[in-house]
Amino acid sequence: MNLSDYTMMDDSFVLSRKGLIRKKESGPFEESFSTNTDGNASVSLANTEIRKLLEEDRMKQMKGVKQYIGRIFDGLDGEKAESVAGSTRMRSEQLYTQFLEVLHGRTNDAELFETIQDLIQTCTDTLDEMQTQSRRVYDRSGVSEDIQGLQMERNVWRLIYSLYRDRVIVQKEAMDCDDIPLGGSEKTIVEHLYASNSNLREYQLIVDWLELCSLEQTSVKKTIVEHLYASNSNLREYQLIVDWLELCSLEQTSVKNTNSTAFRSTRETVESLDPDAPVRERKPLHDFDVEDQQRLMRDNTNSTAFRSTRETVESLDPDAPVRERKPLHDFDVEDQQRLMRDVFLKIRQGRIEEAQSLCEHCGQPWQAAILEGWRLHHDPNYENTNSTAFRSTRETVESLDPDAPVRERKPLHDFDVEDQQRLMRDVFLKIRQGRIEEAQSLCEHCGQPWQAAILEGWRLHHDPNYEVLGGATEKAQIEGNPRRDAWKKFAWKMADSRLGDEYTRAIVGVLSGHLDSLMMLPDQSWMDLIWAYLKVQIDIRVESEIRDCSLKSYIAMPDGYWKGKVSLEQIFENISAHRSERIRREADDYMNTVVKYIILDNVADLMGNINEWLAREKLNGQTLRFLAHLVLFMRQIGRSHREDVADRVVKAYVEWLFTTKDPRLVAFYTATLPSDMQIMLFSKFLRQIADSEERQRCAEEAMKAGLDVGAIATITVRHILQEEDENTKISALEWLTFYPQHRAELLWQGNTLIRSLIAARKVEAVREAIEVIPGDSLEVLVQQFGTREDIPWREECAMKEYLCHKTYLAAIDGFNAWTHLFHKTRDLLYNILLFPDHGWLVDPECLDSVEISDKRDWELRAVQMDALRRLCIPEIVLLLHKVLHLSGEYRECIRLVDELASEQHQLYQLFPQHKLAEVLTKVAESSLALMNDKCDSWGFSTM
Numbered sequence: 001m002n003l004s005d006y007t008m009m010d011d012s013f014v015l016s017r018k019g020l021i022r023k024k025e026s027g028p029f030e031e032s033f034s035t036n037t038d039g040n041a042s043v044s045l046a047n048t049e050i051r052k053l054l055e056e057d058r059m060k061q062m063k064g065v066k067q068y069i070g071r072i073f074d075g076l077d078g079e080k081a082e083s084v085a086g087s088t089r090m091r092s093e094q095l096y097t098q099f100l101e102v103l104h105g106r107t108n109d110a111e112l113f114e115t116i117q118d119l120i121q122t123c124t125d126t127l128d129e130m131q132t133q134s135r136r137v138y139d140r141s142g143v144s145e146d147i148q149g150l151q152m153e154r155n156v157w158r159l160i161y162s163l164y165r166d167r168v169i170v171q172k173e174a175m176d177c178d179d180i181p182l183g184g185s186e187k188t189i190v191e192h193l194y195a196s197n198s199n200l201r202e203y204q205l206i207v208d209w210l211e212l213c214s215l216e217q218t219s220v221k222k223t224i225v226e227h228l229y230a231s232n233s234n235l236r237e238y239q240l241i242v243d244w245l246e247l248c249s250l251e252q253t254s255v256k257n258t259n260s261t262a263f264r265s266t267r268e269t270v271e272s273l274d275p276d277a278p279v280r281e282r283k284p285l286h287d288f289d290v291e292d293q294q295r296l297m298r299d300n301t302n303s304t305a306f307r308s309t310r311e312t313v314e315s316l317d318p319d320a321p322v323r324e325r326k327p328l329h330d331f332d333v334e335d336q337q338r339l340m341r342d343v344f345l346k347i348r349q350g351r352i353e354e355a356q357s358l359c360e361h362c363g364q365p366w367q368a369a370i371l372e373g374w375r376l377h378h379d380p381n382y383e384n385t386n387s388t389a390f391r392s393t394r395e396t397v398e399s400l401d402p403d404a405p406v407r408e409r410k411p412l413h414d415f416d417v418e419d420q421q422r423l424m425r426d427v428f429l430k431i432r433q434g435r436i437e438e439a440q441s442l443c444e445h446c447g448q449p450w451q452a453a454i455l456e457g458w459r460l461h462h463d464p465n466y467e468v469l470g471g472a473t474e475k476a477q478i479e480g481n482p483r484r485d486a487w488k489k490f491a492w493k494m495a496d497s498r499l500g501d502e503y504t505r506a507i508v509g510v511l512s513g514h515l516d517s518l519m520m521l522p523d524q525s526w527m528d529l530i531w532a533y534l535k536v537q538i539d540i541r542v543e544s545e546i547r548d549c550s551l552k553s554y555i556a557m558p559d560g561y562w563k564g565k566v567s568l569e570q571i572f573e574n575i576s577a578h579r580s581e582r583i584r585r586e587a588d589d590y591m592n593t594v595v596k597y598i599i600l601d602n603v604a605d606l607m608g609n610i611n612e613w614l615a616r617e618k619l620n621g622q623t624l625r626f627l628a629h630l631v632l633f634m635r636q637i638g639r640s641h642r643e644d645v646a647d648r649v650v651k652a653y654v655e656w657l658f659t660t661k662d663p664r665l666v667a668f669y670t671a672t673l674p675s676d677m678q679i680m681l682f683s684k685f686l687r688q689i690a691d692s693e694e695r696q697r698c699a700e701e702a703m704k705a706g707l708d709v710g711a712i713a714t715i716t717v718r719h720i721l722q723e724e725d726e727n728t729k730i731s732a733l734e735w736l737t738f739y740p741q742h743r744a745e746l747l748w749q750g751n752t753l754i755r756s757l758i759a760a761r762k763v764e765a766v767r768e769a770i771e772v773i774p775g776d777s778l779e780v781l782v783q784q785f786g787t788r789e790d791i792p793w794r795e796e797c798a799m800k801e802y803l804c805h806k807t808y809l810a811a812i813d814g815f816n817a818w819t820h821l822f823h824k825t826r827d828l829l830y831n832i833l834l835f836p837d838h839g840w841l842v843d844p845e846c847l848d849s850v851e852i853s854d855k856r857d858w859e860l861r862a863v864q865m866d867a868l869r870r871l872c873i874p875e876i877v878l879l880l881h882k883v884l885h886l887s888g889e890y891r892e893c894i895r896l897v898d899e900l901a902s903e904q905h906q907l908y909q910l911f912p913q914h915k916l917a918e919v920l921t922k923v924a925e926s927s928l929a930l931m932n933d934k935c936d937s938w939g940f941s942t943m
Contacts, residue, residue: 091129092146096625096657098122100665112636113169116161119629123154146622152591153626155213159598160633162205167601168637171198186546187462187479193545203538206599210531211434246350318366343367402450424503427451428521431510432531457487458511460546485554488512488543492561513539515564526575526586530599533571536564572596590623594630603634607642614648621656628653632672647673651681658685663698667705678707683715692734699738710742717749726765729753733772740784743777747798754805763812770809773802822887829880833873839905840873841865873907874915881922890933893926 102122106115130147184192194201269284270277278285312329313320321328328336339362346355352371359367396413397404405412412420423446430439436455443451461480481487488511494500495509495517502520509517510532518532540562547554566574576587586592590613597606610627613619619627631646640646650672657665663685670682682702689695702709713735720732733753736746750773757765774780778799785791791799832840842865877900884892900907900919911919930936 091126091133092150092622095122095126095150095622096660096665097662098126099625099629100668103668109636112633113161113165116157116633120154120157120161123150123157127151127154149591149622151216153622155209155216156591156594156598156626158212159206159209159595160630162209163202163598163601164633164637166198166201166205170201184549185462185466186460186484186550189546189549190460190542193542197541200538200541202599203534203541207531207534207538208434210527210534211432213527214429214531215433215435243350246348249345250349250351318364339364343371347371402448421501421503423448423451424501424507427455428503428507428510431455431507432528454491454508455511457481457484457491460484485557489555489557492558496558496560510535511539513543513561513564524583526583526589526592529575529578529583530571533566533574537566537571540565568600572600601639603639604641607631607645610649611642611645614645614652619652621653621659624649624653624656628669647677651677654681654685658688661688661694663689663694663701667698667701667707671705671707675708679711679715682707682712683719686712686716686735687719690731695734696738699735703739709739710745713738713742714745714749721749721753726757726762730765730769730772733769737772737774740780743774743780743784744795744798746773747777747781747802748794751798751801751805758805758808763809766805766809770806778802822883825883826880826892829876829883832876833880833899833907834905839869839907841869870910870912873910874912874919877907877919878915878922881919881926885922885926885929890926890930893923894930897923 099119099122102115102118106112106118127147127150130150134144134147194204270281271283277283311326312332313324313326315324320326327333339358343355343358346352346358356368356371359365359371395410396416397408397410399408404410411417423442427439427442430436430442440452440455443449443455459480461478461482461484463478464476465478491508491512492514495505495512495514497505502517502522505514505517506521508514513536515532515536518536519529521528524532543557543561572587576584578584578587587596593609594606597603597609610631627649631640631649634640635643635646650669654666654669654673657669660666666682666685670678670685673681686695686698689698699709699713702712716735717732721729723729730753733746733750736742736749750769754766754769757769781791781795781799782788785795788796835842837844843862877896881893881896884890884896897920899905900911908916
């Protein structure tokens with residue numbers, strides 16, 4: 001159950017079906033009802049009727065179960081309320097994307113005002129969803145602010161649509177308007193005036209807009225019980241539990257009714273209900289119908305089953321058993337018990353209205369009345385009164401006609417005064433909302449038709465019978481008041497009088513052009529004052545035109561009437577200097593300021609104020625969204641003043657959109673700025689993107705929006721190259737890899753980064769930077785320019801430098817590979833020479849106890865291994881010397897002789913003389929190289 005079920009609007013209650021306060025509905029019994037599995041519900045229903053009603057009831061119940069469950073749990077507060085409030089704000093944030101979709105869908109300049117209509121509809125749809133969600137939370141303070149802000153924005157878009165559509169389109173069409181012929185009726189004169197006078201049309205459009213805004217801001221009041229439910233969480237929890245239990249009972253009954261054998265027959269039955277149906281269709285009756293027929297037959301034969309063994313009541317009124325002191329008939333007792341059981345079941349399920357309807361339908365309205373007595377008393381007619389007594393402390397009028405207070409010179413009763421004030425306040429509110437016919441209906445409904453007649457006197461007189469051409473046979477109805485001038489003069493004096501209450505004076509004042517009576521009303525808003533001023537200006541202008549163009553002589557209006565004429569600028573100056581501080585604060589509000597300058601059509605001053613707002617404080621995203629689209633609209637209709645301010649607004653909005661990280665939004669609105677600002681702003685956005693896929697998407701959206709992707713990417717890379725982190729710098733080059741036309745700039749920026757990395761001796765970073773640059777970059781550049789001779793000098797230098805860096809990296813990689821290979825080869829050769837356990841291809845020592853089976857094979861093996869040692873060891877020594885000598889390791893070459901002369905391995909024994917001589921010759925060359933390096937022949941320094 002929602003608290004919205006206990007909400008009062010427009011003096012009528014909108015309540016849940018089990019609310020503590022409700023307005024009783026009148027009408028015949030229409031709803032179906034459920035019962036027990038016996039299939040009997042009342043003393044007046046046959047089984048066929050019961051079955052039909054129960055089937056209808058079950059379908060309605062099952063259809064509403066899900067909706068009812070949602071209503072129950074929507075009332076939970078706490079985390080639920082926070083999540084709903086969060087989803088409401090999230091829904092408002094979707095406006096960023098939705099506004100973009102509207103602009104994408106309307107690309108034709110001729111559809112400008114259709115675009116505004118789409119924006120209005122978007123705001124309306126979002127408002128509907130937000131208001132629906134806000135009803136699920138009890139603390140709506142934050143949500144209400146969002147809703148009120150969006151409502152005001154939607155209203156401003158409506159004003160923009162109305163005024164600028166008239167200024168741009170309608171005024172051009174009205175330039176060819178013909179002069180009004182003399183002798184026309186008041187209505188004809190005013191219609192021509194509206195068609196030809198753009199200022200008057202604008203005044204009327206503004207008034208219509210203000211009335212619509214007032215209509216949509218109808219306040220909602222709470223009763224005592226509503227406030228209790230809103231403030232007491234324990235009570236809400238109790239009610240939620242009760243609702244849940246009632247739902248469980250409702251579902252259980254639905255299941256029973258669905259599964260009951262009383263609803264279905266095991267055989268095919270007749271389709272018609274006429275007496276001959278069983279014979280004609282050759283099908284039996286339903287089980288229920290058979291039981292009804294049998295019961296009727298027993299009743300007609302005076303069966304003992306229908307006779308009571310005791311004396312029963314002779315009357316059937318509710319008090320008969322008590323008055324006659326006799327019981328009901330047994331069947332009546334059973335039926336009554338069954339009815340009461342079904343009534344209690346419906347109350348158990350929280351369907352008390354259905355229980356009352358069941359009692360009335362079964363012929364027991366007194367039972368329905370009993371179920372009405374528990375309801376809480378509430379009289380909305382005295383809701384706002386502070387009086388505590390029904391008697392007046394002074395003598396009051398004795399008659400109730402409208403002129404009694406004046407004729408008898410006595411006041412009305414206090415309650416009558418309060419009722420009259422309340423009625424006049426509601427009547428004025430409806431006039432404020434532009435619903436004058438409803439105001440008249442309200443007066444008639446409250447028994448004051450003379451008030452409705454007063455509201456009729458302002459209408460313009462028009463006799464259409466003078467305009468009918470041809471053979472018209474029927475007389476048309478005359479419109480308006482032929483004595484409107486007399487009515488208006490006396491209405492103006494009535495508004496000027498101090499005798500009536502403030503709202504009565506304001507009602508006739510707004511219809512007769514009396515400004516002071518409208519200015520004296522309490523609790524007025526900034527928009528109320530504008531409406532009052534403009535209503536008077538329209539009235540004065542229309543009255544002046546009628547008196548100038550009509551041949552009829554009119555009663556002169558008081559001089560004070562004509563003094564109410566002021567200009568729009570004076571209106572806003574007077575409101576800004578209002579005595580109420582609240583009004584002055586409202587006048588300085590962002591949206592109200594925008595409304596003011598839109599009405600004045602003063603875009604230059606509007607831009608000046610927006611510039612001050614941007615400089616003074618940080619505006620929120622929703623405000624920036626509205627202002628950005630406003631300046632774009634002004635630019636599109638040619639009313640763009642202060643382009644620098646417009647660019648600042650869009651720039652601020654784009655910077656806010658950075659937080660969404662949506663490149664589509666950022667790119668679209670960035671494209672509306674000057675080219676230099678586009679490059680710097682979108683580059684700033686790109687510097688926040690690190691993921692490769694997102695970078696690719698950003699580049700694509702920028703290209704779709706018509707941005708200079710190459711220049712933006714270049715600026716982005718240049719800014720990032722000024723940072724400290726190497727990985728960030730290297731990653732920045734990726735921005736120039738997405739499109740082939742950026743390869744030249746990629747090489748240029750890549751070379752700049754590589755030079756700094758080489759200077760810092762960061763070879764691995766150089767390798768990573770070169771890997772970012774696609775390997776086909778040089779071929780792509782050659783293809784772009786056709787031949788190498790057509791390549792510009794800058795690109796040619798970048799290509800050559802890139803090749804130089806790649807060559808340098810290849811050399812470093814080769815040297816590193818050779819260094820690794822040198823150390824690995826030297827160690828492998830030493831492993832052969834210094835093989836452990838007596839040396840390479842030398843068997844370990846043989847123990848005397850070991851028996852050798854085939855000494856010949858062992859001797860052959862020993863000879864072969866010794867031969868291999870004599871063959872391979874000298875070659876290995878020569879290879880090792882060559883590796884050491886070529887790598888400049890001359891001292892290692894000298895130490896190699898020590899290894900050969902070592903008695904541990906006795907390698908010198910494996911060398912034939914010519915090989916030994918060759919080794920010594922090689923060592924001598926190494927010794928000579930040492931001496932050339934200013935060392936002695938053993939490698940020691942001689943310095």
